[in-house]
Amino acid sequence: MTNGESARAGDACPSVAVFVVILTVESGELRVLLISRSAEPFRGLWSLPGGVLARDQSLDEAATNKLQRETGVSDVYLEQLYTFHDLDGRGSVAVAYFALVDSRQAQLAHRRTWRPAWFPVADLPPLAFDNNRVIDYALLRLRAKLDYSNVAYSVLPHYFTLSQLQRVYEAILSRPLDKRNFRKRMLSLGIMEPTGKTTADGAHRPAQLYAFRERRPVIF
Amino acid sequence: MTNGESARAGDACPSVAVFVVILTVESGELRVLLISRSAEPFRGLWSLPGGVLARDQSLDEAATNKLQRETGVSDVYLEQLYTFHDLDGRGSVAVAYFALVDSRQAQLAHRRTWRPAWFPVADLPPLAFDNNRVIDYALLRLRAKLDYSNVAYSVLPHYFTLSQLQRVYEAILSRPLDKRNFRKRMLSLGIMEPTGKTTADGAHRPAQLYAFRERRPVIF
DNA sequence: GCAAAAGTGTTCTCTGTACACCCATGT
DNA sequence: ACATGGGTGTACAGAGAACACTTTTGC
Numbered sequence: 451m452t453n454g455e456s457a458r459a460g461d462a463c464p465s466v467a468v469f470v471v472i473l474t475v476e477s478g479e480l481r482v483l484l485i486s487r488s489a490e491p492f493r494g495l496w497s498l499p500g501g502v503l504a505r506d507q508s509l510d511e512a513a514t515n516k517l518q519r520e521t522g523v524s525d526v527y528l529e530q531l532y533t534f535h536d537l538d539g540r541g542s543v544a545v546a547y548f549a550l551v552d553s554r555q556a557q558l559a560h561r562r563t564w565r566p567a568w569f570p571v572a573d574l575p576p577l578a579f580d581n582n583r584v585i586d587y588a589l590l591r592l593r594a595k596l597d598y599s600n601v602a603y604s605v606l607p608h609y610f611t612l613s614q615l616q617r618v619y620e621a622i623l624s625r626p627l628d629k630r631n632f633r634k635r636m637l638s639l640g641i642m643e644p645t646g647k648t649t650a651d652g653a654h655r656p657a658q659l660y661a662f663r664e665r666r667p668v669i670f
Numbered sequence: 671m672t673n674g675e676s677a678r679a680g681d682a683c684p685s686v687a688v689f690v691v692i693l694t695v696e697s698g699e700l701r702v703l704l705i706s707r708s709a710e711p712f713r714g715l716w717s718l719p720g721g722v723l724a725r726d727q728s729l730d731e732a733a734t735n736k737l738q739r740e741t742g743v744s745d746v747y748l749e750q751l752y753t754f755h756d757l758d759g760r761g762s763v764a765v766a767y768f769a770l771v772d773s774r775q776a777q778l779a780h781r782r783t784w785r786p787a788w789f790p791v792a793d794l795p796p797l798a799f800d801n802n803r804v805i806d807y808a809l810l811r812l813r814a815k816l817d818y819s820n821v822a823y824s825v826l827p828h829y830f831t832l833s834q835l836q837r838v839y840e841a842i843l844s845r846p847l848d849k850r851n852f853r854k855r856m857l858s859l860g861i862m863e864p865t866g867k868t869t870a871d872g873a874h875r876p877a878q879l880y881a882f883r884e885r886r887p888v889i890f
Numbered sequence: 891g892c893a894a895a896a897g898t899g900t901t902c903t904c905t906g907t908a909c910a911c912c913c914a915t916g917t
Numbered sequence: 918a919c920a921t922g923g924g925t926g927t928a929c930a931g932a933g934a935a936c937a938c939t940t941t942t943g944c
Contacts (some may be wrong), residue, residue, distance in 0.1 A: 628934070630936085634898095
């Protein structure tokens with residue numbers, strides 16, 4: 451390693467890959483998008499969507515594109531996670547991102563050579579490379595961020611009820627939350643506002659619909 | 671970008687650089703190690719120590735080596751920070767680390783073509799690349815971690831007084847802390863223990879010497 | 891009228907913060 | 918005796934956690 455120099459195109463440079471841990475909440479479960487590998491190595495196992503970084507791409511672009519191509523969504527919470535080394539035993543550098551998406555808006559890509567699918571994070575199939583580490587790391591970060599950011603905006607429709615929001619939190623944290631305390635806290639953050647509209651979707655009292663003030667990543 | 675593939679050695683891969691934000695506390699100030707650039711680009715400006723990642727190196731190895739070569743120290747708090755893209759306008763990928771060191775233990779390297787020096791983070795010279803961003807990011811992380819980790823162990827000698835510890839915290843946070851509250855909190859964390867030894871270094875009451883239970887990165 | 895989900899307050903505990911004085915030593 | 922830094926306790930405020938009943942609707 452030479453000193454004080456920025457990177458140059460070298461003859462012996464390691465390649466750079468970008469992976470995205472795409473998470474959603476569905477049926478009260480936190481799920482992750484995985485892709486069945488049709489090629490060696492690890493043929494037949496599942497892996498995170500990702501691939502080699504093109505020369506003219508930025509890291510964020512690569513992650514955004516990957517997310518868009520696999521799920522069709524954009525404008526969601528997407529954040530760089532960590533850069534791993536040698537996930538594959540061949541000395542590559544792998545930059546991992548994580549994203550939260552609304553599974554109802556996602557249209558999973560279906561290509562000839564591989565198929566993507568949602569898996570509950572609590573019950574993963576055998577994974578290629580060292581993808582378990584990457585997913586564990588993403589869960590840690592997501593759970594830590596949940597409490598002091600508005601990550602949840604990208605897993606919910608524009609209008610949502612406080613009960614829906616609570617179910618999302620409960621799925622991500624995988625523990626039940628107290629309804630009154632949850633509402634008190636969420637409303638006191640000032641990150642959402644009542645829309646005046648209500649639901650009318652069942653044999654029960656209609657619920658107030660709320661909307662996030664900001665639909666972009668914000669930390670409190 | 672191809673799908674589900676790990677990284678491969680490509681012909682058009684972007685190069686990978688590793689930078690280290692090496693911080694210390696000296697004279698009550700938080701300082702960062704910078705290197706005077708003797709080569710283009712940005713000749714004459716200062717930059718963070720770093721360089722291109724060799725093919726057979728892991729990221730952590732590269733950061734550890736860089737730290738060791740510039741300061742002579744090892745076994746300090748060293749953590750991956752963030753991976754930047756295109757800091758230099760030439761499309762490289764730059765993985766940044768940050769470290770905290772005890773400046774009394776550090777022996778700065780002095781080579782022919784460049785010289786390293788400590789600069790107060792509050793008063794930096796013009797920097798090469800986009801190093802201000804990297805340093806700002808490191809400060810954010812360090813200040814956030816200070817409260818719920820034992821980062822400080824690596825900026826202090828094995829035996830230290832609570833007043834020394836407090837001065838380190840005050841330098842990093844750049845605000846004064848209340849002595850009684852600080853002691854109460856530090857001791858209640860259970861991360862350090864009294865050694866029974868005391869200082870005898872001035873015209874005042876001797877101070878109890880403490881030692882960290884763990885001298886390795888721990889989060890609480 | 892009953893099932894189902896929405897909505898709503900109070901009490902307690904714990905944590906963080908503000909704040910001022912005596913103690914042990916060297917000179 | 919005085920200057921210097923070391924060491925100690927209490928009171929208040931705010932945040933998080935525990936906890937149960939009434940309301941509105943569809944059927």
